[in-house]
Amino acid sequence: MSGPPLLEVRALTKRFGGVTAVDGCSFAVRRSTITGLIGPNGSGKTTVFNLVTGHLPADSGQLVFDGRPVTRPDPGRLYRRGLSRTFQQPRVFGELTVLENMSAAAGHDWRALAGRRLSARDAARGDALLAEFGLSGHRDTPAAELSYGQRKLLEFAALLMSEPALVLLDEPTAGVSPAMVATIERHVRARNTSGTTFLLVEHDMGLVMRLCDPVIVLDGGTVIAEGPPDDVRSRPRVLDAYLGG
């Protein structure tokens, strides 16, 4: 639990027109944690995700990932460096089969484009992950035919192909059945045990309290509290933010 943090966000700011969505936001994600990022609607959680992963350019602020500063965040380059994310609405490649989805997310660079569509190595690793996530039965079906929950699982499983150090999960359990919530929770825990760090945005407070430590609370685009879940939950500022005080 010691050593430099895996991800450091310093004074990150993003304005949309006149609205400041993220306002001097600073926090750190320590290695091997499952860090929760919570806050009321519109507090800037997803924008923080988009800034950290390079999906949006920040107006100002610094990022340090894995001990090195990220000067021009680019989603693809960060992914290959070990920082990956899921989306609120699961995004998979519908025309590709489930196994091909795994291979597409393996993080190969342009030199690998001439290689075979599905290398034996990718297939083996993909199959192993699909087995772990209980998707082996759908291996050769187009991803478009999967259910919503299965797509969430596939998106999660696929980015593990790149052996990420840090995974950002954007509302991993939104819109899925209680059984699927439990499944996803189990997978996050298992992966965390084997060394992957998680940062997750989530509205299901029960899940956050069970899974995350520490928890970072965002309001108005800045961090208003940070600490163990029980501690954070009882702070007046957090209650105010949630209850609209």
Add this chain to the structure above:
Amino acid sequence: MRRRLGRYRRYGPGLAGLAGLAALVVFPLAVSAPWLVTVGLFTLMYAALASAWNLVGGYAGYPSLGHAAFFGMGAYAEAIWWTHRTAGSGYGPFWTLPPIGLAVAAVAVPVAWIAMRTRTDVFAIVTITFLFVVQTLAFNLRGLTGGAQGVAMPVAPFTPATFERPFYYAMLALLLLALAMSYGVLHSRLGLALTAVRGDEDKARSVGVPVGAAKLTAFALSVVVTAMAGGVWAYYLSFIYPQFAIDPLLSIGMVLMVFLGGRGTLWGPVLGAFVVAPAQQYLAYRFGASQLYLLAYAALFVVVMLVMPRGALPTLRDRIRRAEARA
């Protein structure tokens, strides 16, 4: 029954392909009428062009309407190179085609790099605008292109009775090249990357797919074939003008054939070309004087878009899949 079907699945396409190739090789030797060989020549040209277009428009989902510009650049490069040279045995001009294809592709990459910052419909507009840029250049750079007067290259010294044959086989070779590229792309990681790009480009980028490299490679491959076809076409006609060498109708022809046969499939563009190109030749021949063929062409286009927007092959494949699922 199942087993026989399986064996057919395995060897059938290869055998059918070989038989088709044999028929195409024999065709100009078997028919005596030169005009039939000409129809064959143009059909093969369109099949090659459509297959090449499919690499960008089908696999990557970037519907270029500017490919006629690259065709024209290949045609002009070939014609200008040979204007003041003698064709000798007549086969020399075929050997300048590969370097021309590569050179035009080298020009195309920066163009694609700019144009591919936009998506689908805007990309289509940008590329068709590029086509008009090139056409304007062909009209205006008179010192190089002869402007509206056009440019002439030596007429091939082949005997009139079999004049079309070398051009026919050159187009056949280009079709095979285009098919080999399509096959190679489909079975390589490039094909996987392109399908991902077509489905959700931002997501592809976010999982580390080398989106830019994949798109540019597909574009460059596509342009190599397109420009070489332009070169063969220029040599066959031995005289070219801006408005025919760089013709929006050619771009739209490629699109129509790919849409008719099936976008993103290996054989769809070939099927589309083998249906549309002979019909086009026939209509131009039959109604050429009155330009009624434009009307017929427009009508065919609208029908394809309305009735079978996904193309013949994918529609057929779905039918078969559903039928098998029922059985």
Add this chain to the structure above:
Amino acid sequence: MHEAVQAVILGVLTGGVYALMASGQTLIFGVMKVVNLAQGALVILAAFLSHSLFTAWGVDPFLSVLIIAPLMFALGAAVQWLLLRPLHQDDAALLSLLVTFAVALGIEGALTVVYHTDYRTTRPAYVDRSWRIAGYQVGEVRLAAFALSLITLGGLWMLLSRTRFGRSVRATVQNPVAARLLGVETARVAALGFGLGAATAAAAGAVYGMVYSFNPNSHYDLISRLLSVVILGGLGSLGGTVVAALVMGVASSLVGALASPVWSDFSFFVVLLAVLLLRPQGLFGARLRGAL
């Protein structure tokens, strides 16, 4: 200097005509997200109709707009209703682009059958008259054309901002789903919008026919310029289109006067390329998109 000012005057007047031609296309894009590749062909069709009315019955080209506009409106609405509405939703944007290209080919083909390929110009008596204002030549036809553009654009703006139909159009532009939920019949609005866009081509065509010579093939020259204007204006913004048309008109007129007329078209593409490199969303795309 005198030459440059003269060129700017001409450019502004030409830009007005481009604004008129492109406004229809912008309206159509705004309402349906359809890039209408047939807009140039519609303008040329109107130019031919106006030419025929003038030569056969001596109808003044400016008055002929009143006759042609309803016809063009009906044609545009029919294209949307019969050809674009039934398209498969998945990639309607692309398919409709191709269908409008087919419509352009169809119009070109029909015009060629009827009028053949020779060039012609509509020449009423006043076509060559011009005024001298402070030492500068201003062609009467061009000035009248500019005025007609202003009137049409003003009318369009009034229609969009002051009427019930205009509100439906703007609602559809901004959020088609919400508009449908609020009871706007978006398919009908789209047909009316397309019809309106085609009707502006009537005015543009009558003017075009007096200022330039044209044949059925001319729509290609037009469409490339119109697309440049529409992209530069930020696709779907009426204000942006007008400004872009004026910029393009002046730029090409200056190039034509100071360099060479054959390169004046080219300035469109150079400006367009620069915009794509620097601001892919167009000059006004970010601020005015959907503002109409």
